[in-house]
Amino acid sequence: MRNTFILILVMCLPGCISQPPISPEKTSVYTLGNTVNRDNGLLVRRLLLAQHDEWRGTHYKLGGLSKKGIDCSGFIFVTFKSKLGMVIPRSTELQVKEGVAVARNQLRVGDLVFFKTGTFVRHVGVYLGNSKFLHASKSIGVTISSLENSYWSSKYWISRRI
Secondary structure, rough: HHHHHHHHHHHHHHHHHOOOOOOOOOOOOEEOOOOOOOOHHHHHHHHHEEEEEHHOOOEEOOOOOOOOOOOHHHHHHHHHOOOOOEEOOOOOHHHHOOOOOOOHHHOOOOOOOEEEEOOOHHHHHHEEEEOEEEEOOOOOOEEEEOOHHHHHHEEEEEEEOO
């Protein structure tokens, strides 16, 4: 009987040991070889403005990821990957869970700014400094807007630093 118990214990042990630990800080963000130092605000701003120049006026299209049409979270996804060397989640729902919360008065260039534009609708842009943010607007397409604009100011929700 004792040998049977030991045999069962030994057989179960390797399975327990091989289980990967569960991390409460799981992230779906990863960096590419060309990652930009996010502490260099001038460089990040220059790269984000270059992205604006390349995409300016691109129409909003829910689920879109190309210059034929792009949505807000897709634009942020493409921007972070192509300009900052970071792969972040594709959806606003997941993007808002990444990084750390940042107070509105502590925003730095490259931080994500989120808005509640409807009961279940969320919008995201990337902060450029001086109360400006870059985003894909439903009405204008890819554009730069001000956080001080009455519409955006009233819809502001949270900011995240990735």
